[in-house]
Amino acid sequence: MLVAVSAPSSAADLRVGFTQDALTLDPANHRKRETETIIRNIYDGVMTQAANGEVLPELVESFRQIDPTTYEAVLRRNVKFHSGEPMTAEDIKFTFDRLTKDKAMGGETSPRQSLLGPLQDTIVVDAHTVRFKLKEPWPVFPRMLPVQEVVSKAWVTRVGDAALAGQANGTGPFRLVEWRRGDSIIMERFADYYGGTPAIPPAGPARVDRAIFKIIPENASRVAALLAGEVEIINEVPIHMIGQIERSGRARIAKANGTRTFFIALNVTKPPFNDVRVRRAANHAVDKKLLIDKLLGGAATSVAGVLSPESFGFKPGIREYRHDPEQARKLMAEAGLSGGVDVTIDTEGAFKDQAEAIAAMLTRVGIRAKVQVWEGAVLTPVWRAQNKTRDMYLSSWGSGALDPTGIFVPTLKTKDRGNSSGYSNAEVDRLLTLADGELDPAKRADMYHQAERIVAEEAPWLFLWVPQDIYAISNRVRGWEPGSDSRINLHRAHFVN
Amino acid sequence: MRFGVVLERLAQLIPVLFGVCLVVFLMVTLTPGDPVEIMLGNERSTPEQAEELRRQMGLHLPPHERFFAFIGNAVTGDFGRSFFHRRPVIEVIAERLPATLELTIVAMTIALGLAIPLGILAALKRGSWLDRVATMVSLAGVSMPGFWFGIMLIMLFAVHLGWMPVSGRVDYALEVPRLTGMILFDSLAHGRFDTFRDALHHILMPALTLGLAMSALLMRVTRASMIEVLQQDYILFAEAKGIGRARLILRHGLRNALIPTVTVAALETGYLLGGNTIVETVFGWPGLARVIVEGIFSRDYPLVQAGVLVIALIYVGVNFVADLLYTLINPRVKL
Numbered sequence: 147m148l149v150a151v152s153a154p155s156s157a158a159d160l161r162v163g164f165t166q167d168a169l170t171l172d173p174a175n176h177r178k179r180e181t182e183t184i185i186r187n188i189y190d191g192v193m194t195q196a197a198n199g200e201v202l203p204e205l206v207e208s209f210r211q212i213d214p215t216t217y218e219a220v221l222r223r224n225v226k227f228h229s230g231e232p233m234t235a236e237d238i239k240f241t242f243d244r245l246t247k248d249k250a251m252g253g254e255t256s257p258r259q260s261l262l263g264p265l266q267d268t269i270v271v272d273a274h275t276v277r278f279k280l281k282e283p284w285p286v287f288p289r290m291l292p293v294q295e296v297v298s299k300a301w302v303t304r305v306g307d308a309a310l311a312g313q314a315n316g317t318g319p320f321r322l323v324e325w326r327r328g329d330s331i332i333m334e335r336f337a338d339y340y341g342g343t344p345a346i347p348p349a350g351p352a353r354v355d356r357a358i359f360k361i362i363p364e365n366a367s368r369v370a371a372l373l374a375g376e377v378e379i380i381n382e383v384p385i386h387m388i389g390q391i392e393r394s395g396r397a398r399i400a401k402a403n404g405t406r407t408f409f410i411a412l413n414v415t416k417p418p419f420n421d422v423r424v425r426r427a428a429n430h431a432v433d434k435k436l437l438i439d440k441l442l443g444g445a446a447t448s449v450a451g452v453l454s455p456e457s458f459g460f461k462p463g464i465r466e467y468r469h470d471p472e473q474a475r476k477l478m479a480e481a482g483l484s485g486g487v488d489v490t491i492d493t494e495g496a497f498k499d500q501a502e503a504i505a506a507m508l509t510r511v512g513i514r515a516k517v518q519v520w521e522g523a524v525l526t527p528v529w530r531a532q533n534k535t536r537d538m539y540l541s542s543w544g545s546g547a548l549d550p551t552g553i554f555v556p557t558l559k560t561k562d563r564g565n566s567s568g569y570s571n572a573e574v575d576r577l578l579t580l581a582d583g584e585l586d587p588a589k590r591a592d593m594y595h596q597a598e599r600i601v602a603e604e605a606p607w608l609f610l611w612v613p614q615d616i617y618a619i620s621n622r623v624r625g626w627e628p629g630s631d632s633r634i635n636l637h638r639a640h641f642v643n
Numbered sequence: 644m645r646f647g648v649v650l651e652r653l654a655q656l657i658p659v660l661f662g663v664c665l666v667v668f669l670m671v672t673l674t675p676g677d678p679v680e681i682m683l684g685n686e687r688s689t690p691e692q693a694e695e696l697r698r699q700m701g702l703h704l705p706p707h708e709r710f711f712a713f714i715g716n717a718v719t720g721d722f723g724r725s726f727f728h729r730r731p732v733i734e735v736i737a738e739r740l741p742a743t744l745e746l747t748i749v750a751m752t753i754a755l756g757l758a759i760p761l762g763i764l765a766a767l768k769r770g771s772w773l774d775r776v777a778t779m780v781s782l783a784g785v786s787m788p789g790f791w792f793g794i795m796l797i798m799l800f801a802v803h804l805g806w807m808p809v810s811g812r813v814d815y816a817l818e819v820p821r822l823t824g825m826i827l828f829d830s831l832a833h834g835r836f837d838t839f840r841d842a843l844h845h846i847l848m849p850a851l852t853l854g855l856a857m858s859a860l861l862m863r864v865t866r867a868s869m870i871e872v873l874q875q876d877y878i879l880f881a882e883a884k885g886i887g888r889a890r891l892i893l894r895h896g897l898r899n900a901l902i903p904t905v906t907v908a909a910l911e912t913g914y915l916l917g918g919n920t921i922v923e924t925v926f927g928w929p930g931l932a933r934v935i936v937e938g939i940f941s942r943d944y945p946l947v948q949a950g951v952l953v954i955a956l957i958y959v960g961v962n963f964v965a966d967l968l969y970t971l972i973n974p975r976v977k978l
Contacts, residue, residue: 159816167929175729177682254699257682257729260692311730327738328929330815362810362927366794371809374801523676523942530680 158355160623160639163368163377167328167361172310173295174245174256179546182293183633184331184359188228189295189316192219192238193288194343197402197629199456199548201288202345205233205296205317214283214585221274225340227298228314228321235270240299242268242278252307261290283583285590289458289547292631319352319637331359342637353625353640369618372397378620379634385443391618398621401614402628403447403456406544407553410491410504410608411566413534418487419567424513425605427477429467431511432504436469438611441500446611451598452554454612456630458587459550459594464602467609474511486512492529493540494522501540504608529566538608539566546631550594551582558601569606573597652966656959663955664717664948668710671944678702678726678942700726700944713948722949727941732949735934740953741824742812743923743930746853747915749827749846753854754861755908761858762865762904763897769870777862784859793852793925800848810927813842849926853919857911864907868900875899901972909965913958 166180173189176182194204203209206219225233245256246265264281271277280287301315314322319342320333334356341349360377362368365384371377373394383391383399391397412419412428419425438446450466453459478484489508493501498519505515515538520528529539543564545552556562559578560570574597581593602609617628626639679696697703701723704712716723722732765777800807813819813826820833827846830838872878873896881895920932931950938946 161815169728170730172729176727178727248695255692255695257696260683260689308730311728326812326815326819326929328742328934329811329927332815358815360811360815360927361929363933364790364794364925364927367797367810367925367927370794370797370802374805374809376801376809521676521940523674523681523940527675527677527680 158641159358160354160356160379160636160641161358161360161377162634162636163362163371163380164359164634165361165363165368165382168325168331170311171314171322171325172251172307173297173316174241174251174258175254175311177257179632185295185314185316186318186633187320187333187357187636188314188318188322189297190225190318190342191292191295193291194346195292195629195631195633196346197627199630201292202343204292204343205238209288211585212277214583215280217278217280217287218271219276219278221276222340223274225317226338227301227317228336229298229301230338231298231300233296233298233317234273235276236273237296237299238276239268239270240302241294241296244297244302245294254307258294261293263287263290283585285583285585285587286547286549286551289549293546320357323356328361330361333357346638348638352637354636357636357639372618372620375620378623379626379639380618381615381632381634383616383618385445385616388443388616396621397618400617400619400628401445402617402632403454403630404544404613404615404632405454405456405546405548405630406542407449407452407454407612408446408497408540408542408610409452410610411529411539411541412606412608413537413539413566413568414606415534415568418481418483418489418513419537421481422604423477423481424483424487425608426467427474427481427511428508428513428608429605430470430474430477431513432507432608432610433469434611437500437503441503442611442613445614445616447614448611449609451602451609452558452607453550453594453598454545454548454630456612457545457548457550457553459554459581459591459598461591461595464595464598466602467605471507471511478512483512486514488514488516489537491515491517491538491540492520492525492536493517494525495519497540504540530563532561532568534566534568541566548630550578554578554594554597555582558597558606567606569601569604571600571604574600649967652963656963659959660952660955661714664714664952665710667948667951668706668713671939671942671947672706672709674942676942678944681941682726713945717949717952722952723945725938725946726943727938728943728946732945735946736931736949736953738824739929739931739934742928743916743919743932745825745827746846746849746919746923746928746930747912748825749850750853750857750915750919751908751912753850754857754911755904757854757858758861759865759897759901759904762862763869763892765862765866766869766873766900767892774866777866781859781862784855785863787856789852789856789919790921790925792855793849793922796848796852797925807848808845812845812929813838814845817841849922849928852922852926853915857915860911861904861907865900865904868903869896872896872900898972902969905965905968905972909962912961913954916954916957 168181168184169176169178171185173185190205192205193201195201205222205225207222208220210218212218221235227233244250245258246262248255263284265278266281267279269277269279296317298315319336319339321336323332323334325331335352339351362371368380369387372380388399391399412425414420434448438444447455450464491501491505501517505517508515543553543557555578556564558569560575577593577597581590584590615628615632622641624640624642678700679693725732725735728735761777765774768774797809801809817838819826820829820835822829822832826842827839830842878895881891920936923930923933935947935950
């Protein structure tokens with residue numbers, strides 16, 4: 147069998163050197179951010195997200211909330227799948243049923259089911275209108291829609307669910323040409339593309355002939371491919387190679403705040419961190435600015451609390467613990483620990499340097515810390531168990547939707563799934579529960595802010611930073627800038643001479 | 644060599660492979676870390692949703708049932724479904740194995756092509772400048788870490804000189820005929836010489852990275868073995884009979900000296916198949932080793948079990964063939 151590629155390589159081919167291959171091309175059958183990044187160029191969603199995090203209608207003209215548990219979407223009329231069939235409300239219903247109903251994906255249940263929370267049913271009102279019915283109010287619902295892509299009911303029925311793993315038929319700006327697994331995914335411009343959301347100009351078909359994701363897992367090789375002119379965009383640029391890229395004169399560095407907040411969870415259920423004074427001392431002991439400048443190449447934003455500056459509900463004004471070793475020692479003495487205390491910081495190999503630098507700073511104020519490195523798959527269950535036995539955990543939590551419900555609730559609500567520090571505060575729990583169902587965005591943001599103030603005061607974490615995602619983009623490329631959702635949507639990218 | 648002996652040797656491989664399955668199963672099962680938790684990550688899910696995933700992955704069964712189900716199915720060629728690729732493991736392996744085999748074959752060809760002539764020359768000119776240079780180069784080859792050497796090759800030949808591609812198997816714009824999955828072979832079979840040339844261009848640096856290190860070791864083995872053989876009485880006798888030098892070295896010397904080389908080459912082939920993860924990663928080579936390592940980190944039990952089993956199968960197969968080769972090289976060797 148010959149697999150034909152439609153045209154020879156040309157200057158209008160945009161190539162991305164990317165860290166990981168897609169696991170599948172089925173939008174409903176994975177839980178991987180990198181897979182999502184690749185297939186989002188082939189499949190569009192009901193909603194999309196701008197680089198600044200704003201959620202905008204994509205395949206729909208309008209999206210509105212009718213009552214606390216119902217949203218209505220009116221579809222664009224001119225949307226076609228790559229197979230040529232027009233998109234209808236039946237396709238939207240089919241897509242969301244496939245994601246949320248048990249065993250609806252060829253006898254299997256979609257691993258993305260839980261991402262749609264309480265979505266109970268998708269109802270077809272007419273050929274161009276659908277309603278999403280939720281079991282309970284869930285204000286974050288629209289923010290979860292950009293990460294779900296629409297498939298064609300007729301096509302899936304025709305080819306069968308299993309075929310979606312390797313074939314694609316979306317409504318996106320690029321059509322799949324060939325997937326050479328582990329090596330590259332080759333896509334070409336879809337001529338009948340409806341143009342994408344007009345809210346992010348310019349709308350219209352893709353501006354390059356082909357888009358290629360070349361899989362290059364090794365950092366140094368990815369940078370080499372950029373410098374050799376084999377690719378035009380690379381992700382996950384290592385900090386120590388930024389200078390080399392900038393000096394080359396071929397490419398520029400682009401950064402965006404990521405979606406992960408880094409922190410050290412302090413086990414509040416046992417000494418020494420059951421004493422708030424010791425927790426505050428730990429926060430005062432660490433010179434975050436120095437760490438960000440020296441270890442992270444300046445590519446991180448310090449946070450005073452839980453939320454990224456890009457997140458919904460973020461408000462400035464939470465008092466950050468300043469670097470003050472003297473104050474830390476004073477607090478340790480007040481806590482009766484002037485002789486110091488021995489603790490262990492658990493972390494994964496990738497963060498060993500950071501943990502060791504923090505351990506040295508803590509040791510100077512009497513919190514004598516040593517670092518233990520574990521594999522993530524082993525460490526996570528140890529710290530998520532309800533019975534906490536260890537001291538400190540340098541970790542992070544990401545919320546792709548950039549909404550507090552994806553980060554604040556799981557990590558700090560009593561006994562929630564990612565509450566590593568064992569923190570429990572009735573008022574914080576009350577505010578988080580209320581905010582989860584509050585439909586007025588301003589009131590909801592206020593509730594999170596109040597909760598964040600309490601958490602900052604009680605310091606169940608040693609608050610650290612939100613690292614930036616670092617990309618390098620060829621000087622010849624315009625029309626794509628990284629956003630905080632780590633997507634690489636090439637629809638508007640193009641070359642300049 | 645009797646056919647019965649070959650069958651007997653083949654039968655002996657069965658307990659070996661069963662042992663491999665058992666060890667790999669125990670290792671993946673006893674390693675802490677839950678695939679369901681890894682897949683769900685930090686996102687919210689109900690216990691029922693987690694339980695459903697666990698059931699889909701077959702992890703609700705006790706370990707001994709899982710093991711015997713794996714063995715029973717593996718015999719029929721069914722290795723189960725990959726947890727993360729969400730499709731049959733055999734498909735994932737079948738896509739990746741040809742790339743690894745192709746790289747291994749080219750690397751081994753480079754290694755043997757360099758090692759045997761250089762080993763013979765070094766043995767014949769023992770103590771000469773050629774011997775010293777060959778020994779020094781081979782020492783450097785053995786000592787150089789593959790990832791470092793690979794990146795140095797990339798920086799020099801791809802970035803600075805622009806002669807070679809950094810990564811991948813073939814240019815994305817070229818037609819890739821499908822037959823065995825080994826692009827060099829398939830493109831030749833279909834008469835696609837442009838694809839063949841480009842694939843050769845792509846494989847050269849990763850194959851050199853692996854092959855040079857391997858050739859260093861093989862050269863030292865060939866040299867040592869050749870020196871020993873050349874000191875044997877029968878060589879002296881053959882020389883006294885007036886046999887030509889070339890015939891003496893190749894027929895009487897090399898043939899006997901090759902046995903250790905074949906043994907080491909077979910063992911190294913096994914290493915190349917399973918252990919070239921680093922080179923596959925550095926050169927973005929979409930091989931089996933890389934996908935198995937990714938599987939280990941995500942606790943993709945079926946993928947790891949089947950991948951290791953396939954590598955073990957090829958490994959014992961190659962060593963079995965090496966045993967057969969001994970008898971061809973030297974008929975006095977009995978299995």
